[in-house]
Amino acid sequence: METAIEVHHLSKRFKACTALSDVSFSIAKGEICGFVGENGAGKTTLLRILTDLQRPDEGDYALLGKTRSSGEIERRKIGALVESPAFYADLSAEDNLKQLCRIRKVRSFESVQPLLKLVGLEGTKTKKAKAFSLGMKQKLGLAMALAGNPEVLILDEPMNGLDPQGIIALRSLILHLNREQGVTFLISSHILEELTKIATWYIFIHEGTIVRQMSASELAETCTRSLLLTVSDPVKAGEILTKHTINCTVMPNSQLKAATEKSVTELVMLLHEQGIEVLKCHEQQEQLEAYFISLVGEKS
Amino acid sequence: MMRADIYMMFRMKWLRLSILFMLMVSSALVAMQKSAMDYVVKIDRVLFLPLVMYGIAAAALISMTTGCDYAQGFIRNKLFTGKGRRSIYLSQEIANLVGALVLYCVTVLFTLVLGILLFEINVTAKTIAAYFLLGLATTVAYGCIFHMLAMLAGHSTLSAVTTLVLAVLMLLLSIYSNSALVQGNGTSMVHQFLYDLNPTGQIAQLSSLHCLNPIRYIALDGYWILITHAIGLPLFSKKEFL
Numbered sequence: 001m002e003t004a005i006e007v008h009h010l011s012k013r014f015k016a017c018t019a020l021s022d023v024s025f026s027i028a029k030g031e032i033c034g035f036v037g038e039n040g041a042g043k044t045t046l047l048r049i050l051t052d053l054q055r056p057d058e059g060d061y062a063l064l065g066k067t068r069s070s071g072e073i074e075r076r077k078i079g080a081l082v083e084s085p086a087f088y089a090d091l092s093a094e095d096n097l098k099q100l101c102r103i104r105k106v107r108s109f110e111s112v113q114p115l116l117k118l119v120g121l122e123g124t125k126t127k128k129a130k131a132f133s134l135g136m137k138q139k140l141g142l143a144m145a146l147a148g149n150p151e152v153l154i155l156d157e158p159m160n161g162l163d164p165q166g167i168i169a170l171r172s173l174i175l176h177l178n179r180e181q182g183v184t185f186l187i188s189s190h191i192l193e194e195l196t197k198i199a200t201w202y203i204f205i206h207e208g209t210i211v212r213q214m215s216a217s218e219l220a221e222t223c224t225r226s227l228l229l230t231v232s233d234p235v236k237a238g239e240i241l242t243k244h245t246i247n248c249t250v251m252p253n254s255q256l257k258a259a260t261e262k263s264v265t266e267l268v269m270l271l272h273e274q275g276i277e278v279l280k281c282h283e284q285q286e287q288l289e290a291y292f293i294s295l296v297g298e299k300s
Numbered sequence: 301m302m303r304a305d306i307y308m309m310f311r312m313k314w315l316r317l318s319i320l321f322m323l324m325v326s327s328a329l330v331a332m333q334k335s336a337m338d339y340v341v342k343i344d345r346v347l348f349l350p351l352v353m354y355g356i357a358a359a360a361l362i363s364m365t366t367g368c369d370y371a372q373g374f375i376r377n378k379l380f381t382g383k384g385r386r387s388i389y390l391s392q393e394i395a396n397l398v399g400a401l402v403l404y405c406v407t408v409l410f411t412l413v414l415g416i417l418l419f420e421i422n423v424t425a426k427t428i429a430a431y432f433l434l435g436l437a438t439t440v441a442y443g444c445i446f447h448m449l450a451m452l453a454g455h456s457t458l459s460a461v462t463t464l465v466l467a468v469l470m471l472l473l474s475i476y477s478n479s480a481l482v483q484g485n486g487t488s489m490v491h492q493f494l495y496d497l498n499p500t501g502q503i504a505q506l507s508s509l510h511c512l513n514p515i516r517y518i519a520l521d522g523y524w525i526l527i528t529h530a531i532g533l534p535l536f537s538k539k540e541f542l
Contacts, residue, residue, distance in 0.1 A: 052379050053541040075380045086374045090312065099311075102304035104381050144377065 003065070004029045004152050004184035005050065010059035012045055012208075019045040021208045023059070027186060027201060029151075032178050034199035035188040036292055042208040043188040044083065047156050050186075051080045064151060076104065079150030081158055085141020089130035093121045093140050096129060100147045111147065119143040120169055134161035142170070146177075153177070155187045159194055167194060174198050192288045202288075206296050222247075222291060226259045227267060230280035237276045244270065249294065254279075257294070301383055305395035309365055315399050318361040322407040325357075326350035330414045342422040343415040348431060348506040350411055355470055355500045357403060358442045359463035362396045366450035367459030375541060389451065389536045397443040404439045408432060423509065431506050434517060438502045441524035445499070448532035454541070470500035477501050496520050 005027040012020040020042045027033045037043045048054040050061060052068075052075070066072040087096040097112045116122045119139040124132070129140060138161045145153060159167050175198055177183040189195050195202075202219055204212045214222070231237045234256045241248045241258055246267075248258040258267065268278045309315055329349050333341045368374065369392055378388045412428070415421075446463045453459035477495040481488055492512055495501035497520050505511045 048541065051376050053376055055538070055540060078380055080376055080380065082376065086371060086377055088308070088312070088368070099304060099308065100377060102307060103301055103378055105301070148380070150380075 002029045003027065004031070004063070005033075005186060006062040007046070007050075008060050008062075010046070010049065010056045010061060012042075012049065012054065012057050018208050020049075020056075023205070023208070023210050025203050025210055025213055027184060027203075029064075029184050030178070030182050031201040032174065032185040032199050033187065033201040033203060034192075034195035034288075035186055035203050035205065036192065036195070036288070037188070037205035038296065041205045043205060044156055046205070047080070047082050047154055047186070047188060050154055051078070051082055053082070076148060077151045078154065079145040079148065079152070080154040080156075081138075081141045081145040082154065082156040085137055085144060087129050087137070087140055087144065090128055092126050092128060093124045093132075093136075093143070096140060097143060097147060100144050104148045106148060111149075115143045115146055118146070118173060120166075135163055135166050138162055139166070142173075149181070150183065152184045152186070155185065155189075157189055158187060159189055159191050167191070171198055192292065196288045204292060204295055211295055219288065219291065222259055226257050226283075227264065228282055229256045229258060229267070229271075229278055230254055231256055231271065232277040232279065236274070237271055240271060240274045240276065241267075251294070301378060301381060301387065302391035302394055305369070305391050306398050308369075309395045309399040312365055314361050314364040315402065318357045318403055319406050321360075322350060322354065322357050322403060323410055325353045326407055326411045326414065330411065330418065334418050341419060343419040344423045344509045346415050346419060347411055347423070347428065348408065348435065348503070348509070350407055351404075351435065351503045352471070352500070352507055354404065354407065354439075354503060355442060355467040356464065358400050358439070359446050359467040360460060361399055361403060362443065362446040363450045363453070363459035363463040364456055365399065366392060366396055366447055367453055367456035370451050370454045370459075371456075385537045385539075386533060389533055392451075393444065393447045396447045397440060400439050400443040401436065404435060408435065427509065430514075431509060431511070434502070434511060434514065435506050437518050437521040438499050438506070441499045441502075441521040444525050444528040444532075448528040451532060451536055451539075454539075467500070470498050473498050474501040474504045478504055497523075499524070 003026045007023055007025050010020055010023040011018070023046065035043055045054065049056050050063070060067050060069045062068070063073050064077055066074060088099065091099065093116060094112055097115060098109050101109055101112065113122065116124070119142050121136060121139050121143065124136070129137065132140065138158065142158060145155070158170060162170060171194065174185060178185060187195065187199070200216045202214050202216065203210060229237070231254060234250045234254050237256050238248050238250045246258050246260045246262070248256055251257055260267065264281055264283070268281065271278055330346055333346050333349070375388065445466070449463050449466065450459035453462050473494065477491045477498065478501070480491040481495060495505070496512060496516050502517055505517070511517055
């Protein structure tokens with residue numbers, strides 16, 4: 001399988017603070033990868049490194065098969081929106097895109113109007129970018145990231161400042177570009193609920209380290225149904241369930257989370273037979289947010 | 301990319317504003333020379349006189365256009381063209397030099413036209429051309445210095461403050477060097493060197509149409525061009541955008 005982004009043992013330190021520690025992962029072409037982590041986990045640092053705004057202390061990365069160390073990365077095929085979008089405040093959205101075409105040596109401005117229409121800024125005409133709302137600025141940033149038909153798009157919190165309609169439109173746009181043009185996305189977002197609607201692959205980062213990578217279907221399996229049990233001996237209960245090939249995680253407060261399709265009665269009886277008392281039991285329909293919190297909780 | 305940078309130099313308001321500022325300075329100084337002096341002023345006294353404020357105008361022009369272009373997102377937009385940081389630095393610098401040269405030429409030509417109309421001509425065209433060429437060398441030196449500072453600042457406001465403070469310091473240093481040279485004290489060799497090294501000192505020499513040492517003058521401009529590239533290019537190549 002061809003990879004769009006490969007990261008090998010990347011590390012980055014800022015004085016005494018380690019922002020990234022031995023980070024490795026790969027994203028196949030055509031994936032929409034949700035990059036999940038709390039504030040300060042190292043998401044933006046990694047995205048800045050991938051966009052060449054910062055240099056790694058150790059390690060290497062490859063974009064579309066070309067490594068940074070070889071100096072052959074074709075950055076023309078990459079688009080990015082990292083933190084706040086960059087545009088000339090005194091120019092209109094159209095003029096900003098035209099200027100980007102000039103910078104990218106795109107000879108005609110044919111793509112400008114379709115791009116404006118794609119992000120919903122076709123009606124702004126001569127209005128200067130400095131008069132745009134936060135959401136409109138974000139849309140312009142997106143349009144600029146899309147200029148030049150990139151094969152890989154790196155988006156850092158793209159939903160920031162967008163209203164609900166804007167978020168829906170952005171989601172549709174991402175899915176459209178992914179399905180129709182095969183664009184690969186690496187998206188960091190705090191709006192996890194939205195990520196679950198589009199992402200096909202997930203990377204979880206915590207304190208500068210990748211804690212888990214999984215496909216959306218794997219996540220769905222993990223998140224589909226789990227039973228949260230409060231038991232007399234969670235460690236022993238965990239061992240018993242694992243022996244019965246039930247995926248389970250020991251949680252704080254004598255709790256045990258078991259991902260299983262077995263019925264509650266079956267599970268309680270199984271534990272009861274081994275001398276474990278089940279004090280409470282309830283079914284969870286886990287979402288990405290809860291999964292992430294449980295994941296980070298484990299690591300902490 | 302260079303064409304895009306030059307386009308923005310002319311598209312943004314800063315070049316127009318700096319030209320307007322220099323034309324106002326030129327008009328004011330010409331009017332002052334014409335009306336306020338108790339002796340007859342000839343064209344040699346006014347031709348390059350407005351350029352004493354050129355450093356400040358060039359600093360404002362370069363910092364406001366370049367400071368913006370060296371912010372994180374703008375650099376990212378440029379990096380995604382596939383160009384290296386060296387090309388980005390040089391293309392932005394050339395755009396700045398074009399802007400600075402336009403500002404210089406417009407100021408000198410405007411003052412020349414006013415001078416021809418209002419004052420007695422006591423210098424040859426050859427002399428004017430020679431000093432004009434020296435001024436071009438100074439303009440390039442100014443451009444390289446201010447561009448490097450603006451790149452290091454990486455933000456319009458910070459680069460404006462940094463370059464304007466430097467421009468004022470250059471002006472003060474040239475006044476100090478000039479007064480020391482006029483007094484003819486024992487350290488005049490040092491002051492002569494500083495006067496030539498300092499681009500505003502060079503401008504002061506132009507304004508009096510009295511160049512101390514044209515070869516050293518041009519050599520020191522070459523020195524500024526080399527040193528700013530020797531420092532600026534590696535720093536920009538390693539620069540991290542936070």
